[in-house]
Amino acid sequence: MARPPPEVRLAAVPVHVRGPAARFLSSLSVDRSLAVYDIAGSIAHVEMLGESGLLAPEETAGLLAGLRSVGREIADGTFPWRPELEDVHTNIESRLTELIGDLGGKLHTARSRNDQVALDERLYLRSAVRAVAARLVALEEVLLARGEEEGATPMPGYTHLQRAQTVSLGHHLLAHFWRFDRDLDRLFSTAERSDISPLGAGALAGSTLPILPDRPARRLGFSRRFENSLDAVSDRDPFAELLFDLALLAVHASGLGEEIVLFATKEFGFLERTESLGSGSSLMPQKRNPDVAELVRGKAGPVVGALVSLLTTLKGLPLAYDRDLQEDKAPVLLAVRNVTDLVEALTSLLASARFDRAALARAAADPEMTATDLAEGLVARGVPFRSAHEAVTGLFRESAGAVRPDQALRRLPELGEDASRLLDPSTALGRRVSAGGPGPKAFALQLSRARTRLGLRSQSLSSLARKVEQIEELVNKEGT
């Protein structure tokens, strides 16, 4: 083997910054968490260099064994992290050279940290989507189970937070299910759109060496490689999309958190104030606060902030790589952590929540909520809706909300014998026959469709899981 050129020696690893600038330039504290993906990417890169003849077989073997040793050190916590070496990529390369000698200097052949970090981020995104999606599926399972239990529990449905029409608690819980179902859609399609390997784009313009970018793409489970090297090193759409998905998911969770807070108040009284909702007050002995739901709401804020933070970093950046891009990881890591935490918290809260069916039924018995049903009763007998609306408004105004059947009949004679049935709140749920509504038949169909959706989710989840495991295996494989 030819004598290695001097620039591959450890002392010459270029990104070795000292002094006050070092801390400013360093991203190690954040990008350390990408280490396993960095090793996987390097393994696939070295294999490709071997295949393309840029490395001799024994060099390939030496580099792969060295990378796997570094991987083991990272996994078991013995890796000697050196903060003065700017980032995770430089730390790993330096350690590799320490372990296997000057051969380590061949690792970076035809590669830049620019395509390297873009690759690491896409591999990370895959695991992050899997981690969030798995938790979200668990939350959906709980919503579905609780929704099924409460399909015949009447409660007031609200608009403007005013009692509006009767729904069921099950229908209400399933409304949250469908929101989260769209969040899952978004997460999976974000993972699909970012299923492109940027490795081989180099710093920005590919390489003069005969590299084969399709090889590491396939090895790492990507369905294709980049089409344009400038785009490949600068594209942060995957992170921007992921942050939007997480922000909207957190907004959805926060809305549910807010309802839990409201429903646990004495004013609503729909939720028993059990221990799983939160803790007591350190000052007021009688208090039991809904802290868990409040923090679900609270932790959503920084996730929205993370989206804004990344978009602001990206805005106005010229092609291709700019160092500003180093700031892209912290918001994503924060958002992924917050969302996994808050989804887990919401899941266990809902699994153990005790709804007060009697309180819900009392609230649902408010006669005002039959007003629309009365108007629709008139419409069924041929009265134009606008006139029906006006007549029922008058009826409720004159009887201050507590309408008796005889009053209704006097004002709305067209109702005939329907008057007392329509005014009976206990039949309100059964009357709702339209598709997608809270009535029993529509609800049963909704439940079965939700269950089918959830079944499909576990398939997408396991195909993503297989890709994630493929990366772990690549790093952990013994020998070679």
Ligand code: ARG
């Ligand atoms: N730490 C850098 C980042 O996260 C890695 C890429 C550095 N590239 C460079 N040309 N300085 O973006």
